[in-house]
Amino acid sequence: MVAIRDLAKMEDLLLKGNAACAGCPIGIALRTTLKALGKKTIMFVPACCTSVVQGIGPGAAISVPLFNTAFETAASVASGAAAAAEILGKDVTILAWAGDGGTYDIGLQAISGAAERGDNVLYICYNNQMYSNTGIQRSGATPLGAWTTTTWTGKTEHMKDMGMILIAHRVPYVATASVGYPDDIYDKVRKAKEKKGFRYIDILAPCPPGWRFPSDMTIRLGRLAIETGFWLLYEYEDGELRFNGYTKLVAEGKKEFKPVEEFLRLQDRFRHLFEPKRRDDILEEIQRWIKERFEWYLSLAKI
Amino acid sequence: MMSERKVIIDTGNSAVAYAVKDAEAKVIAAYPITPQTTIVEKIAQFIEYGEMDAKMIRVESEHSAMAAIIGSEAMGVRSFTATSSHGLALMHEMLWYAANARLPVVMAVANRTLGPPWNIWADWGDAMADRDIGWIISWAANNQEVYDFTLISYRVAEDKRVALPAMVNLEAFVLTHTSMPFEICGKEAREFLPEYDPIWKLDPDDPVIMGNIFSPADTMKLRWDMWESIKRARKVILGAIQEYNEMFNRDYEGLIKTYRMDDADYAIVSMGTIGEEAEVAVDALREEGLKVGAIRINFFRPFPREDLVNVLNSVSRIIIIERSASLGAYGQILQDLGPTILLEKLQVDVNDVFMGIGGTDVSYEDIVNVVKRAIKGELKTLYWYGSENW
Numbered sequence: 124m125v126a127i128r129d130l131a132k133m134e135d136l137l138l139k140g141n142a143a144c145a146g147c148p149i150g151i152a153l154r155t156t157l158k159a160l161g162k163k164t165i166m167f168v169p170a171c172c173t174s175v176v177q178g179i180g181p182g183a184a185i186s187v188p189l190f191n192t193a194f195e196t197a198a199s200v201a202s203g204a205a206a207a208a209e210i211l212g213k214d215v216t217i218l219a220w221a222g223d224g225g226t227y228d229i230g231l232q233a234i235s236g237a238a239e240r241g242d243n244v245l246y247i248c249y250n251n252q253m254y255s256n257t258g259i260q261r262s263g264a265t266p267l268g269a270w271t272t273t274t275w276t277g278k279t280e281h282m283k284d285m286g287m288i289l290i291a292h293r294v295p296y297v298a299t300a301s302v303g304y305p306d307d308i309y310d311k312v313r314k315a316k317e318k319k320g321f322r323y324i325d326i327l328a329p330c331p332p333g334w335r336f337p338s339d340m341t342i343r344l345g346r347l348a349i350e351t352g353f354w355l356l357y358e359y360e361d362g363e364l365r366f367n368g369y370t371k372l373v374a375e376g377k378k379e380f381k382p383v384e385e386f387l388r389l390q391d392r393f394r395h396l397f398e399p400k401r402r403d404d405i406l407e408e409i410q411r412w413i414k415e416r417f418e419w420y421l422s423l424a425k426i
Numbered sequence: 427m428m429s430e431r432k433v434i435i436d437t438g439n440s441a442v443a444y445a446v447k448d449a450e451a452k453v454i455a456a457y458p459i460t461p462q463t464t465i466v467e468k469i470a471q472f473i474e475y476g477e478m479d480a481k482m483i484r485v486e487s488e489h490s491a492m493a494a495i496i497g498s499e500a501m502g503v504r505s506f507t508a509t510s511s512h513g514l515a516l517m518h519e520m521l522w523y524a525a526n527a528r529l530p531v532v533m534a535v536a537n538r539t540l541g542p543p544w545n546i547w548a549d550w551g552d553a554m555a556d557r558d559i560g561w562i563i564s565w566a567a568n569n570q571e572v573y574d575f576t577l578i579s580y581r582v583a584e585d586k587r588v589a590l591p592a593m594v595n596l597e598a599f600v601l602t603h604t605s606m607p608f609e610i611c612g613k614e615a616r617e618f619l620p621e622y623d624p625i626w627k628l629d630p631d632d633p634v635i636m637g638n639i640f641s642p643a644d645t646m647k648l649r650w651d652m653w654e655s656i657k658r659a660r661k662v663i664l665g666a667i668q669e670y671n672e673m674f675n676r677d678y679e680g681l682i683k684t685y686r687m688d689d690a691d692y693a694i695v696s697m698g699t700i701g702e703e704a705e706v707a708v709d710a711l712r713e714e715g716l717k718v719g720a721i722r723i724n725f726f727r728p729f730p731r732e733d734l735v736n737v738l739n740s741v742s743r744i745i746i747i748e749r750s751a752s753l754g755a756y757g758q759i760l761q762d763l764g765p766t767i768l769l770e771k772l773q774v775d776v777n778d779v780f781m782g783i784g785g786t787d788v789s790y791e792d793i794v795n796v797v798k799r800a801i802k803g804e805l806k807t808l809y810w811y812g813s814e815n816w
Contacts, residue, residue: 163630167497175639183635188628190500190527191637192493193519199490203455203497203505204628206481210452210503215630233493236486 125309133158141184143176146338148302148328152249155305159312164216167201170194171222172256197221198233202242223250223264238292238321245322251330259333268405270392289323290359296322297359303345327354335391352380352413364424374426430612438601441569442534443468445576447478448615451506453498455483455491459513460546461602462536488513492520499529502627511538511552524591525560530583531591538598547785548597550750554758560652562592563727567702570608572596581666588659600699660728681730683722690719696747697723707793729762735770743775745800749782781811
């Protein structure tokens, strides 16, 4: 695994003066991703917070070529670019970089098409579990109970399992990651870069204004999400599913998941589950869902 | 052997496929919809049988088809798609991306009615919904024009003075599935169409970012630049057509085609196959002593204002025949011609006649009937052909 101190020394392709909020997980996820991929990368970005992070044109704070595209088209535009790169004989990474709204919801059809065709695209979803750029609306990635501006009393459904949807397409590489572990992001992106075909990485991205937590806690929440089993760390390659990081330790019986409340309590998007009246029904359902989902993954994984 | 200049007998859809092959487009992305399908079937065959060196992306929707060729064109590779009707409507959003990103993709549109009810026959309404975006838009009247306009579209779209996408329209079945003779240029097409040299592209050696957030003032400048570019396209089209005529022995006039207009008192204005049918009607009307001529709009965008004014300034009545309507307003040709008449202060009467909507047949007898009634003053200004019986 790459050492964080080495990661810090690598050339930054996400430049200073970009327009991200304080504590924004994109700063961590995208910086790390571009360090792993290097300059021979072409990005395709649909409507999402990264549209803003680039800063106001004609200048831009990302120093690889980038095409801003329509909400549902990160995968399909990238498919065309991958075909062109093949025609031109260009050794470049075609990177589709999208939020969860553009991935789980409006972009799902194009992703499925590109995955089924095996187009040579690395698709990375930075997943902050809501439509953050439009003002914190509910998405298919929003977890049960979360407040958003379209679910004022908490979302009534669980999040969609996008990783499993991609695994069902039998693509060469699927991985999850968390902004809490940039070294893990780096290693997974490096690994994905070396593979051909459609590759998918889903990076959990705790968002201070969206999840309602102080901007110095992004990493801490990114880690608690893993330590509580709220988000699982795994890789699917060569037809096999394997856990890694803290998730692996739990799978091997060396650690236990912490109670999910430790993760939920730090975010005001879940405050209504604790006050004015404690909502044990929802809290227990989230805890039950974590257990059930992990057991299901365990049954499929080679640890 | 396949690449020689020669006359073949085939459908309008095949004419598109041959033109795309002769243009040596390298990325084709498409999704099937009747009556476009045989275009991409034939291109797939060319590629799989080794007659064409290109990559075909069999996308899962028309929206993705346009998105994919936007991606490939942005990499600097000549690209193509074809669609129709509902498929064109689905890709509407991405037509803006192609135009605003200044990507000269070329698309064939097999003009078909939108539902409900299900109807696979000809109607211009599908393409008309996209006329304000900044695409170069042409309408073919026969399979030779289908082939030629496709090649000319690449040349004009890719010209650095234009740098805008182009759409070639051919009506459902009347052209898409009707065989007639036409000449293909083969390898010689590339003498007319040079290598694609984009004004910008996605290249790690010279990184650019396309389309991040711009201020309103800067965005307005970009729109003005597109306004000027598509205006400039008129001269680029005229130049390209002149060169094409000389190279391949054709006789295109320009953005419009006129027929027996020299001494005409009355002008029929239409497009596509109806425009060509109108020429037959003109001959019949002339035999009855009526001084009628016909004007066919070949290029609807840029709208050929100057060209139309030059031939319309001496007529007393214009009879427009439209295969689509802007419901609640007028036919789309009148919508564009009306301001031209007003601004140029032409003293003419106008009839806007809707014919052929939903794929109904339009024969020259129908057109003769309409024109005679119009000349006698018996026709309403806005008239749906046959509606008195409904």
